[in-house]
Amino acid sequence: MNYKIDIEQEEDGRYIAEIVELPGVLVYGNSQKEAILKVQALALRVLADQLEQSERFENNLTLSFVAI
Known part of the structure; x- marks a missing residue:
């Protein structure tokens, strides 16, 4: 699974x-x-x-995070 990370800088x-x-x-x-x-x-x-909790199941679980 690939997940995008949304990142922003706040005013503070x-x-x-x-x-x-x-x-x-x-x-x-x-x-x-x-x-x-x-x-x-x-x-x-x-x-x-x-x-x-068995909400997700994949045999070959691979995670990837990409900051954008």
């Missing part, structure tokens, strides 16, 4: 990163790098929960 200088395909996966960071790392970590936790 913080960065907001979101993965639209995964509802609720939205984070703030003090830098672009921090926001990207945080959103990837949250996405992995959400996907792990979904796998445990």
